[in-house]
Amino acid sequence: MEEKMILIIPILLLVVLILLIFAGNYFYNFSINPHTTKDKIFDNSKNKGTEVVKKDETSGEDKSEEEWIINTSNYQSIYIKSFDGLKLHGYQILNNEYSYKWAIVVHGYTGEALRMGSRAKAFYEMGYNIIIPDLRAHGKSEGNYIGMGWHDRKDIIEWIQYITNKDENSKILLYGISMGASTVMMTSGEELPSNVKAIIEDCGYTSAWDEFSYQLKNMFKLPKFPIMHASSIITKMRSGYFLKEASSIKQVSKSKTPILFIHGEEDKFVPFFMLDKVYNAAKCEKEILIVKEAGHCKAHKVNPELYWNTIKKFINKYIN
Known part of the structure; x- marks a missing residue:
């Protein structure tokens, strides 16, 4: 009997390990691999009891917003090299050759720069030059994985x-929505040049770990242990970071740059409760805007006057 147990235990452990590797790779491909993510995450209707996630709800963008950039803005495509050698694309829209005010406008998860048209236009009309990057593995930028802001x-x-x-x-403003919001929050914790005067985040998550744990429960009715742990290890192996590393909370706690935190009260994709966590973690100058009846990144449509007036008042304190 003891000999059989000695044989059975390693076999069981091996089976468990294989299952965890399979699960980790599955959820990596579901959420981080840009070649497989877009189709899977937007149609989970086959999973009983779950809601279908629409693309515009994850990125916070609308395809109709491309028009201003393409047809009116007189944009220029520009490129930079990333720290790991990727060719990254962005749209540059110059307000006038004498303007010293710049806004970097950052799109959301599985979105792209072109879909930030109305938001970029709003800052342009405030007198800003605009840079709208395609984040790595999005739009026209190179990349084999989604960075989740990290x-x-x-x-x-x-x-x-x-x-x-x-x-x-x-004088530079950072503005982002959804994953782009978490990107600018994560940027806030780095040593930034004094040129960066203010940051605005709209519906960002506390961390990639928290967001995927929430979606794992919401979409699949599964607990985070051990799937999230396996997925995080696979993400480290294939993309170079652990999911807990991609933390907005840890980064805003180090920020020296003023931050405006915005969230829709009815956000179901990046849940509303995450707002208090990032806001409370920040020790810099900060403000908060909660928009009632607004879903994920929809505050600018639900109450545009409140949204843009709050933004103008905030940035005018630091950029004039």
Whole structure:
């Protein structure tokens, strides 16, 4: 009997390990691999009891917003190299050659720069030059994995450097929605040049770990242990970071840059309860805007006057 147990235990452990590797790879491909994510995450209707997640709800964007950038803005496509050698694309829209005000406008999860048209236009009309990056593995940028804001934070620093190289007197605003919001929050914890004056995040998550744990329960009715742990290890092996590393909470706690935190009260994709956690973690100058009846990144449509007036008042304190 003891001999049989000695044989059975390693076999069981091996089976468990194989299952965890399979599960970790499955959920990595479901959420981080850009070649497989887009189709899977937006149609989970085959999973009983779950809601279908629409693409615009994850990225916070609308395809109709491309028009202003393509047809009116007189944009220029620009490129930078990332810290790990990727060719990253962005749209540059110059307000006028004398403007020193710049806004880096960052899209959401599985979105792209072109879908930030109305938001970019709003900052343009405030007198800002605009940079709209395609985050790594999105739009026209290279990349084999979604950075969830963590490696993207280093890419945003490169875009900041691009601006300061053009204009050493520039005053820079960082603005992001959804994953882009978490990207600018994660950027806030780095040593930034004094040119960066203010940050606005709209519906960002506390961490990639928290967001995927929430979706694992919401979409699949599964607990985070041990699937999240396996997925995080696979993400480290295939993309170079653990999911807990991609933490907005840890980064905003180090921020020296003023931050405006925005969230829709009816957000079901990045749950509303995450707002208090990132806001309370920040020790910098900060403000908060909660928009009632607004879903994920829909505050600017539900109450545009409140949304943009709050933003204008906030940034005018730091950029004028």
